[in-house]
Amino acid sequence: MFKPRTITITDEQREQLLDTLKHDPKPYKRERSAAVLKVADGYIAAHVARWGLLQPRDTDTIYSWLDHFQESGVQSLTIKSGRGRKPAFSP
Secondary structure, eight states, X not given: OOOOOOOOOOHHHHHHHHHHHHHOSOHHHHHHHHXXXXXXXXXXXXXXXXXXXXXXXXXXXXXXXXXXXXXXXXXXXXXXXXXXXXXXXOO
């Protein structure tokens, strides 16, 4: 039997996520915070991935955000430096 993924957050973490959701200048951090909050509120992660955000995401993406959040908290929702495409030409 399939058991939906759940996450439990503290009141302090909820406040940090809400603050990030409302005030962070980076859109990707706002999106990740919204996803974590929705799953914490009882929504199924697959539904959040498909219909709960502005753009549909892969369910595994939501799961990885949840894993990172459970390991390191709100600061783990930031993309680490050095990720992404490297410059094609040297400066």
